[in-house]
Amino acid sequence: MTETTTQPALRLQDIVKTFPGVRALDGVSFEVMPGEVHALLGENGAGKSTLMKVLAGMYQPDEGLIFIGGGQVRVANPMEAKAQGIVLIHQELSLAPEMSAAENIYLGELPCKSFGRVDWKALYARSNAILERLRCRFRADALVADLSIANQQMVEIARALTVDARVVIFDEPTASLTDAEKVVLFDIITDLKAQGVGIVYISHRMDEIFTLSDRITVLRDGAYRGTLTTAETDEDAVTRLMIGRSLDLSQRVAAGEVGEVVLEARGLSCAPLYEDVSFQVRAGEVVGFYGLVGAGRTEIAETLFGLRTPNAGTILIDGKEVTIGSPQDAIRLGISLVPENRKEQGLVLGMNCRDNMTLPQVGDLTTGPFVSGGAEVSIFDQYRDRLAIKTPSWRQPVGFLSGGNQQKIVIGKWLSMQPRVLIVDEPTRGIDVGSKSEIHNLIRQLAGQGYAVIVISSEMPEVLHVADRIVAMYHGRVMRSFNAGEVTEDSLVQAISGIGNGKAA
Amino acid sequence: MLLTRLKAGGPAIAKQGILVAFILFMIVFSLASDRFLSMDNVMSVLRQSAIIGVMALGVTVVVIGGNLDLSVGSMLSFATVLVVDLHDKIGPEMAIPVMVFATLCLGAINGFLIGFLRLNSLIVTLGMLSAIQGLVLIYSGGQNVDIVDQSGTWFRFFGRGAILGIATPIIIFALLALIIHVVMSMTPFGRKVYAVGGNPTASVFSGIPRSRVVFATYLISALCVAVAAIILGSRVMGSQNNVGQGYELQVLAAVILGGTSLLGGSGSIIRTVLGVLMLAFIQNGLILMGQPYYTQWLVTWAVIIIAVWLDVAAKRGRLFSPIA
Numbered sequence: 060m061t062e063t064t065t066q067p068a069l070r071l072q073d074i075v076k077t078f079p080g081v082r083a084l085d086g087v088s089f090e091v092m093p094g095e096v097h098a099l100l101g102e103n104g105a106g107k108s109t110l111m112k113v114l115a116g117m118y119q120p121d122e123g124l125i126f127i128g129g130g131q132v133r134v135a136n137p138m139e140a141k142a143q144g145i146v147l148i149h150q151e152l153s154l155a156p157e158m159s160a161a162e163n164i165y166l167g168e169l170p171c172k173s174f175g176r177v178d179w180k181a182l183y184a185r186s187n188a189i190l191e192r193l194r195c196r197f198r199a200d201a202l203v204a205d206l207s208i209a210n211q212q213m214v215e216i217a218r219a220l221t222v223d224a225r226v227v228i229f230d231e232p233t234a235s236l237t238d239a240e241k242v243v244l245f246d247i248i249t250d251l252k253a254q255g256v257g258i259v260y261i262s263h264r265m266d267e268i269f270t271l272s273d274r275i276t277v278l279r280d281g282a283y284r285g286t287l288t289t290a291e292t293d294e295d296a297v298t299r300l301m302i303g304r305s306l307d308l309s310q311r312v313a314a315g316e317v318g319e320v321v322l323e324a325r326g327l328s329c330a331p332l333y334e335d336v337s338f339q340v341r342a343g344e345v346v347g348f349y350g351l352v353g354a355g356r357t358e359i360a361e362t363l364f365g366l367r368t369p370n371a372g373t374i375l376i377d378g379k380e381v382t383i384g385s386p387q388d389a390i391r392l393g394i395s396l397v398p399e400n401r402k403e404q405g406l407v408l409g410m411n412c413r414d415n416m417t418l419p420q421v422g423d424l425t426t427g428p429f430v431s432g433g434a435e436v437s438i439f440d441q442y443r444d445r446l447a448i449k450t451p452s453w454r455q456p457v458g459f460l461s462g463g464n465q466q467k468i469v470i471g472k473w474l475s476m477q478p479r480v481l482i483v484d485e486p487t488r489g490i491d492v493g494s495k496s497e498i499h500n501l502i503r504q505l506a507g508q509g510y511a512v513i514v515i516s517s518e519m520p521e522v523l524h525v526a527d528r529i530v531a532m533y534h535g536r537v538m539r540s541f542n543a544g545e546v547t548e549d550s551l552v553q554a555i556s557g558i559g560n561g562k563a564a
Numbered sequence: 565m566l567l568t569r570l571k572a573g574g575p576a577i578a579k580q581g582i583l584v585a586f587i588l589f590m591i592v593f594s595l596a597s598d599r600f601l602s603m604d605n606v607m608s609v610l611r612q613s614a615i616i617g618v619m620a621l622g623v624t625v626v627v628i629g630g631n632l633d634l635s636v637g638s639m640l641s642f643a644t645v646l647v648v649d650l651h652d653k654i655g656p657e658m659a660i661p662v663m664v665f666a667t668l669c670l671g672a673i674n675g676f677l678i679g680f681l682r683l684n685s686l687i688v689t690l691g692m693l694s695a696i697q698g699l700v701l702i703y704s705g706g707q708n709v710d711i712v713d714q715s716g717t718w719f720r721f722f723g724r725g726a727i728l729g730i731a732t733p734i735i736i737f738a739l740l741a742l743i744i745h746v747v748m749s750m751t752p753f754g755r756k757v758y759a760v761g762g763n764p765t766a767s768v769f770s771g772i773p774r775s776r777v778v779f780a781t782y783l784i785s786a787l788c789v790a791v792a793a794i795i796l797g798s799r800v801m802g803s804q805n806n807v808g809q810g811y812e813l814q815v816l817a818a819v820i821l822g823g824t825s826l827l828g829g830s831g832s833i834i835r836t837v838l839g840v841l842m843l844a845f846i847q848n849g850l851i852l853m854g855q856p857y858y859t860q861w862l863v864t865w866a867v868i869i870i871a872v873w874l875d876v877a878a879k880r881g882r883l884f885s886p887i888a
Binding site for chain 1: 746750751752755756758759762763765766767768769770771772773829830
């Protein structure tokens with residue numbers, strides 16, 4: 060493929076991994092050259108994580124070969140992977156929070172003096188050296204629990220640098236980083252690359268992939284779909300390969316007639332989280348709440364859903380003042396919340412699709428004292444078809460679905476309650492590009508059908524794409540409201556940040 | 565097809581595993597002792613297992629809801645002492661409802677502390693374990709209680725009676741198991757218990773009154789203890805102050821053996837019944853084989869460890885694993 064005589068740092072050949080009922084990897088081949096950043100792309104459920112787990116020794120492939128530096132190896136467990144110089148930096152951090160950064164960095168191989176005593180001096184000296192190399196501003200004796208998420212991630216990366224890494228795998232590393240922190244991370248990746256380390260970079264974010272990578276390999280449905288040289292391709296080509304069709308983010312489903320005000324907040328406060336927030340949502344429109352993480356948007360949603368008690372202000376439904384003391388009250392008033400964190404707040408992962416979907420109304424779907432399975436299945440079927448949820452059967456535990464389909468189950472759960480107000484918090488977080496636009500279109504359609512919709516999002520393209528009006532928040536206060544037609548990216552960025560820190564769309 | 569089903573329901577493997585182990589034990593014991601599978605012996609094992617069994621039903625509900633109940637042992641002491649003591653004082657027709665009410669109050673304390681104040685269930689029920697034991701001693705003044713007219717009272721029916729030749733405790737156990745199984749698998753309440761145990765936060769976000777559901781699971785557990793106390797009191801016609809001591813562990817063992825996950829959200833009543841029976845038959849089989857009674861504890865321990873191991877191994881996909 061590439062014209063070079065050096066051996067790949069890592070090569071996978073025809074890897075097959077099956078789980079009962081699922082062919083998670085179907086003959087996938089993949090290689091990384093020393094000093095190359097090779098991006099791995101695919102929708103959720105395409106097999107990226109499985110492939111990485113095979114590499115890191117957590118799973119054993121059923122078929123296929125793994126070569127490291129030209130020699131064939133068998134990676135039986137994560138310790139062996141590490142010994143071979145393969146380091147995986149997890150999407151979810153795996154640090155011991157009550158230990159110091161240094162202890163975490165050298166966890167499992169703390170430098171020792173005689174009688175197995177830890178050589179603290181050496182430990183801190185070495186750790187500080189690594190942290191300096193990463194341009195970290197904290198010291199090695201800092202407690203991990205006291206560090207920001209971004210710095211915790213740096214500790215994780217520092218840990219990778221203690222071994223003589225041949226291949227470093229980054230799994231969605233920027234998910235929780237600010238723009239400034241991303242720059243540091245990209246510098247580190249560039250450094251590693253210059254040292255001849257092979258980098259596997261997994262991400263959903265096209266801009267990052269095009270900034271960083273040399274080559275892009277795309278997986279779809281567990282199968283290899285092709286490898287592109289980054290310099291010779293564009294986002295459109297990659298997206299097509301990934302989802303099998305082209306996407307146009309600028310097309311937008313037209314909403315229907317905008318009707319009466321359904322939900323109104325007047326001077327709503329829940330100090331210190333947010334203060335003096337007023338807004339109206341009409342039937343048939345999408346109001347986007349845009350702001351940085353911590354701007355108080357999620358807390359407003361939780362207040363509207365009865366999970367927080369406001370300390371001032373009023374909420375009106377159809378012009379009548381209401382008290383929402385519990386989620387049950389909110390549901391009765393026709394307010395639904397698709398929460399920010401699908402897995403923790405939205406779904407019971409071990410429960411099947413149908414039961415998750417009917418959970419809020421299971422008490423009403425009865426014949427006599429018993430739950431009517433038939434009524435449940437018919438609701439499930441209806442929303443599976445309407446939302447195009449892909450699952451082999453309603454019996455499938457929801458944890459086995461991809462992120463996009465899981466999100467659709469949560470949306471279906473609330474649509475089946477026939478709500479008037481639908482609040483969607485970060486609707487596409489951790490969801491691949493294909494499902495993302497599907498969910499955006501869905502939100503537009505719902506507004507068209509007369510729902511009053513609130514979308515909370517930290518992604519500017521998302522709010523610009525779905526919202527009719529945008530409420531910009533900063534530090535718990537509404538800074539400005541915009542109509543979709545008149546908003547500019549600059550004015551939005553200014554509104555949500557006192558520091559003028561914006562991300563290009 | 566079978567593989568898909570196993571994958572879809574991790575605990576399904578545990579269920580099959582338990583069943584296989586159960587059958588193996590039955591075969592081994594029946595070869596070792598010709599009395600083992602005799603009608604007399606089977607009936608007596610079933611009858612003896614009823615008390616642990618009835619309690620295990622309630623604890624299964626609590627565990628599916630994501631909590632523990634270690635207070636059932638001393639709650640059984642309390643309930644049995646109370647019903648036996650009141651039997652001669654106010655008559656069985658009053659003693660039973662009073663005892664049931666008092667036991668439900670104890671369950672309500674558990675439920676309030678764990679459901680509404682959201683305290684850790686291990687700590688709360690461990691505390692209740694000793695607090696209730698203290699309560700029993702205060703009530704009885706340390707005296708054991710007996711029913712005077714043991715052959716004349718209709719109260720004897722629950723522990724010593726029979727319907728169509730089947731001992732009453734077996735019938736009570738079977739009926740209660742059936743009722744709770746139906747409640748857990750077919751009613752909205754049961755569904756909510758599974759949801760709360762599986763993911764309490766998501767349950768709240770779905771409008772389920774989590775606190776009330778947890779509260780209710782402890783009432784069910786207490787109710788089961790009350791039923792067990794009726795059987796025990798009626799069988800013995802008297803009660804020591806510490807009669808239920810250690811029962812909590814046997815009950816929990818049966819629940820775990822039945823494959824109900826201590827993490828909550830999964831498990832089943834029928835499997836708990838299987839766990840109860842297995843424990844009972846193992847203990848009985850060992851005695852028939854002439855082993856001293858305390859060997860049953862070692863064997864029970866080994867069986868539970870193996871059962872739990874196979875269960876997690878099935879979920880992880882291999883027997884030994886450095887990662888969860």
